[in-house]
Amino acid sequence: MTLKAAPDLLFLLGPSGEWIASNPMTRTHVAASASVLEGIRRTADGHGPDFVEALKGFDEVWVEDRTFFGCRDCTVADATGLELSPRPEARVTGAEAVATALQERFILIDDEAAYRKRFALKTRLLDPEHLGNFHQQMGFELLMRQHKDPEQWWVAQKFEEGLKTVRDNAYRKVQEEFLKRDVPKWALAGKKVLDVGCGAGYYSHLFASFGAEVLGLDQNPEHVSTARNAFRAEGLRFEVFDLSDLESLKRLGGGPFDLIYLSDVLLFYFIPYQPPSTLKGGSHTGRPPVSAASFLGTLKTLLAKGGRVRVLEPHGSFSLCLRYGDPSRPLAVLNEYRRKWFGITPNLQTAAQAFREAGFAVVDIREPVYEGPVRDREDAFLAEYPIWWLFELVPMA
Amino acid sequence: MTPPDVRPWLVAWFERKGQVAGSTLEEKIQTDYFAAGLIDSLGVVSLIADVEGAFSIRFSDRHYQERRFSTIGGLAEIVSELVAVKPA
Numbered sequence: 001m002t003l004k005a006a007p008d009l010l011f012l013l014g015p016s017g018e019w020i021a022s023n024p025m026t027r028t029h030v031a032a033s034a035s036v037l038e039g040i041r042r043t044a045d046g047h048g049p050d051f052v053e054a055l056k057g058f059d060e061v062w063v064e065d066r067t068f069f070g071c072r073d074c075t076v077a078d079a080t081g082l083e084l085s086p087r088p089e090a091r092v093t094g095a096e097a098v099a100t101a102l103q104e105r106f107i108l109i110d111d112e113a114a115y116r117k118r119f120a121l122k123t124r125l126l127d128p129e130h131l132g133n134f135h136q137q138m139g140f141e142l143l144m145r146q147h148k149d150p151e152q153w154w155v156a157q158k159f160e161e162g163l164k165t166v167r168d169n170a171y172r173k174v175q176e177e178f179l180k181r182d183v184p185k186w187a188l189a190g191k192k193v194l195d196v197g198c199g200a201g202y203y204s205h206l207f208a209s210f211g212a213e214v215l216g217l218d219q220n221p222e223h224v225s226t227a228r229n230a231f232r233a234e235g236l237r238f239e240v241f242d243l244s245d246l247e248s249l250k251r252l253g254g255g256p257f258d259l260i261y262l263s264d265v266l267l268f269y270f271i272p273y274q275p276p277s278t279l280k281g282g283s284h285t286g287r288p289p290v291s292a293a294s295f296l297g298t299l300k301t302l303l304a305k306g307g308r309v310r311v312l313e314p315h316g317s318f319s320l321c322l323r324y325g326d327p328s329r330p331l332a333v334l335n336e337y338r339r340k341w342f343g344i345t346p347n348l349q350t351a352a353q354a355f356r357e358a359g360f361a362v363v364d365i366r367e368p369v370y371e372g373p374v375r376d377r378e379d380a381f382l383a384e385y386p387i388w389w390l391f392e393l394v395p396m397a
Numbered sequence: 398m399t400p401p402d403v404r405p406w407l408v409a410w411f412e413r414k415g416q417v418a419g420s421t422l423e424e425k426i427q428t429d430y431f432a433a434g435l436i437d438s439l440g441v442v443s444l445i446a447d448v449e450g451a452f453s454i455r456f457s458d459r460h461y462q463e464r465r466f467s468t469i470g471g472l473a474e475i476v477s478e479l480v481a482v483k484p485a
Binding site: 128139149 | 431439446462464
């Protein structure tokens with residue numbers, strides 16, 4: 001078997017002066033001795049010596065796996081999956097073992113066509129042929145490694161116990177801080193708000209605290225139950241609702257609404273469709289079987305005269321992009337934009353097209369970033385690159 | 398080589414979830430339990446927990462990447478291999 005370098009590699013200098021071979025497409029990384037890098041170079045085109053042969057004569061031959069699932073603790077964490085700290089327990093030595101480790105982390109490959117076929121959706125939870133998109137990898141991480149129910153985990157990674165505060169991660173530093181600054185300007189007192197995909201109801205409650213009458217809808221009964229238990233306020237209520245049932249949505253009572261708000265919801269209408277059987281267990285591998293434009297078009301019929309829609313969604317470029325660089329000079333690496341296989345957000349053109357097809361004009365686009373003191377690498381990245389964007393929409397005349 | 402007790406244990410586990418096609422053990426262990434709809438994603442978690450508990454083993458990512466993991470017989474082979482290398 002002839003091994004050669006994967007066509008997508010980056011070579012970095014790690015913080016301890018070690019070499020790191022990084023495949024940004026597969027989000028896999030290894031630290032390696034200089035001899036291993038030389039071996040990779042000699043076999044780069046597949047026509048040189050066999051990799052194991054190429055390492056003959058070198059004394060120090062080792063690699064250390066530096067890969068982890070970057071979002072294992074939070075969906076909006078650094079998705080690069082590069083562990084910068086040394087992991088001596090993950091070190092293997094010797095040419096044969098190193099070759100195996102490099103193959104497992106897609107630094108070396110033996111079949112380029114098979115390698116390229118891996119960049120596709122998984123057809124089921126355990127599908128060794130395909131790497132799968134973010135939600136599929138997230139589902140794998142939670143189910144297979146952490147043995148957790150993804151639905152319960154989703155709430156726990158975003159909110160502290162009892163839903164009194166947002167966890168001190170990007171959800172708080174960027175999303176919540178932005179909304180706390182911006183919502184007071186929305187003049188919600190006495191207005192009717194529909195919070196579509198309200199989850200555990202945290203932001204529905206925020207809107208109600210500004211005097212709005214708020215109806216929060218979510219298709220997950222557990223989230224609605226959690227919201228009802230956690231948040232009670234005058235004019236605030238929550239209902240379970242199938243957000244793919246557009247006919248029922250058209251007949252939704254309680255409107256018309258002055259504001260329809262969606263946060264981290266619309267992306268699900270853009271994700272490539274997978275059969276419902278693959279969705280069991282909350283692994284979120286596919287979108288509802290309706291388009292974003294038809295979903296938004298239905299919401300438009302629920303708006304009051306002068307009403308508007310605000311859509312706060314993961315950013316089409318920087319959400320889930322790879323993060324490299326020094327804390328003082330964060331570096332974003334985009335490994336996909338138009339044809340996404342890992343990311344789950346539409347790019348700007350695709351989003352704008354859905355808004356236009358639904359009959360909306362975009363009157364504002366905001367790109368919130370972290371505005372607090374920069375203490376670490378994550379802060380630096382969040383202060384430079386927006387990982388959400390907010391669209392403000394009004395019906396076209 | 399698969400010890401004889403792993404395969405019937407697994408077949409019995411799956412038969413508690415639904416009908417496993419085949420009339421003999423040899424036929425039943427050919428079943429791809431995902432394709433047969435015997436378990437969903439959360440079901441896999443139960444399967445892993447039950448198997449790891451029953452045979453005092455631990456699966457790794459490497460095992461989940463194996464094609465064998467999707468069939469009862471393949472899973473039985475993996476379990477048997479892990480049992481064989483288990484410290485006494």
